[in-house]
Amino acid sequence: MNSESDRRIGLLAGAGDIPVYFARKAHQNGIRLVSVGFSSEIQSLLAPYSEKSYSIGVGRWSKISQTLKDENIQDLLILGKVDKSVIFRPQLFDLRSLKFLKNIITREDKTLLLGVIQEMAKDGFCVLDQREFLMEIFPHEGVLSKRQPTQEEMQEVAFGFPIAKKLADMEIGQTLVVKNKTVIAVEAIEGTDRAIERGCKLAKDNAVVIKVSRTGQDYRYDCPGIGPQTLEGIAKGGARVLALEADRILLVEQTRVIEIADRAGIAVVSYRLPQ
Secondary structure: OOOOOOOEEEEEEOEOHHHHHHHHHHHHOOOEEEEEEOOHHHHHHHHHHOOEEEEOOOOOHHHHHHHHHHOOOOEEEEEOEOOHHHHHOHHHOOHHHHHHHHHOOOOOHHHHHHHHHHHHHHOOOEEOOOHHHHHHHOOOOEEOOOOOOOHHHHHHHHHHHHHHHHHHHOOOOOEEEEEOOEEEEEOOOOOHHHHHHHHHHHHOOOOEEEEOOOOOOOOOOOOOEEOHHHHHHHHHHOOOEEEEEOOOOEEOOHHHHHHHHHHHOOEEEEEOOOO
16 A cells, blocks of 8 residues: 555445454555444544544435535545345435435345445545555465365365355355365355354364355455454364455455464465366
């Protein structure tokens, strides 16, 4: 991330480690942030690194938009997780957001989030590619942990990766748990961590966890990634391998993640499908 002392960016932030990581790095590099956390907890974590910080619910787009306009923000970055089940709680949405939800064709992540970006464009905002600011934490191909995966474990990875990619491209989920060349769990609306918890419980031990991106991943609105919390869940569940798609999955707090993996004897692999 280069020093850009005159740059002022709006940050729309959901839960997780990634928004805080970015905010801290931006602050260190002189990028001035106006952050909108989708909860008071998120806002409090971003406040120390932000020129201005606000807490506004994810369904209150009219208020979010006006707040950013009042702050003279044009460039936006969207980071962090939002519980997709929020779309089933209409009481959390303002009239504009409800109208938007009513008019979209499907509730698939890609359709939903691309629609959000189009709504933002109507209000004069430009949504930035997350990789412009975070490329240093997308691991390249290779083994990241002390423990090397066994040949049998790499066979599990090779088995699961094409399946995970197909499921991601079908907008079902981007995380897969496999064991003995059998699909144990697929991420759906519950999110990465809960899918891993379910898969590890079913597998009992020695599961392989796979995290991929969509083939046409749009890094303006969706940056698949994991952090220490996910690794703690994998360790607790007794899984033996975490395989990430090389150069396309964000690994936040990598040093801490690898420490957790090494302590638990988990092999962490950044893997690329053979062409």
